Amino acid sequence: MAKKILAILSNYGYWGVELTGPMVKLEQAGYELTFATPRGMRPVALPPSYDTSYMDPPLGKCVTTLFDAEQVKSIKDSPKLDNPKNLSAWVPERPYYSTENFLRKLEAYYSELKKLEAELSEYAGILLVGGSGPLIDMVNNQRVHDLILAFRKMDKPIAAICYGVACLVFARDFNERKPIIEGKHVTGHCIEYDYHDGTGFVGTDLNIGPPPYVLEYMLRDAVGSGGGYHGNFGKETSVIVDYPFITARSLQCSHEFGEQLVNMLDKGLKRYGW
Numbered sequence: 001m002a003k004k005i006l007a008i009l010s011n012y013g014y015w016g017v018e019l020t021g022p023m024v025k026l027e028q029a030g031y032e033l034t035f036a037t038p039r040g041m042r043p044v045a046l047p048p049s050y051d052t053s054y055m056d057p058p059l060g061k062c063v064t065t066l067f068d069a070e071q072v073k074s075i076k077d078s079p080k081l082d083n084p085k086n087l088s089a090w091v092p093e094r095p096y097y098s099t100e101n102f103l104r105k106l107e108a109y110y111s112e113l114k115k116l117e118a119e120l121s122e123y124a125g126i127l128l129v130g131g132s133g134p135l136i137d138m139v140n141n142q143r144v145h146d147l148i149l150a151f152r153k154m155d156k157p158i159a160a161i162c163y164g165v166a167c168l169v170f171a172r173d174f175n176e177r178k179p180i181i182e183g184k185h186v187t188g189h190c191i192e193y194d195y196h197d198g199t200g201f202v203g204t205d206l207n208i209g210p211p212p213y214v215l216e217y218m219l220r221d222a223v224g225s226g227g228g229y230h231g232n233f234g235k236e237t238s239v240i241v242d243y244p245f246i247t248a249r250s251l252q253c254s255h256e257f258g259e260q261l262v263n264m265l266d267k268g269l270k271r272y273g274w
Helices: 016-028 066-076 102-120 142-153 215-223 251-267
Strands: 004-008 032-037 125-128 158-161 239-242 245-248
Touching: 004 016, 004 142, 016 032, 016 066, 016 158, 016 251, 102 142, 125 142, 125 251, 142 158, 158 251, 239 251, 245 251
Parallel strands: 004 032, 004 125, 125 158, 158 245
Antiparallel strands: 239 245
16 A cells, blocks of 8 residues: 555645644654645744644633644754645646636646546545645635545545645535535534634734634535534544544644544544544
């Protein structure tokens, strides 16, 4: 089996432990991570994610441990994150209907997707790292969607944490347009964890206040009557495996998320947490 994982990170800031938590577990199991960002820029950790004095407003406590902060600091400036794959150059863009010679260009788009799928066969799974950044450049990103759909087609693990989970709501076949998590069990940022204010990003002073949508509501709608959303509010962690998906609610789940992703990859875990 391929021992490589494709990790997608935002160019507007990732939450540190949501990368390092699963990354450490994967590397200990012999996996190598290949990093990619929407524009090929080096990913940057959100400063609060390695600040041990930062108080999370919804939880009313510090959420970054000294152990996690040190791990994040050890990777955030590491050469490992230099020169990530550029999704805008690697993954084809679906043409507008108004584009001249639309049919030929659509055919070319699908042809390029087939070539991409062949390249992706060397990866054992995909990891969608969370934080506030994905709200801007991952959640509604057609190229990210096509990568997710390719891993689903290959029946390989699709792992998402925090706002990385939101990508799963919108990653849909362009013709069918049905949620790929319909009938599945997932977790994700529950409404009790949402900020009232202060959702910020790296590289800009933009503060959009609360998140632009309630992820819990979107997930509840997307899984439909045959699936289930599990927020597990009040429990320290919430990690759900419903193969091929593994979802994690937030940063507190990062280490457990990594452990169970390795169990999916190496031990054939199909169900966990519900």
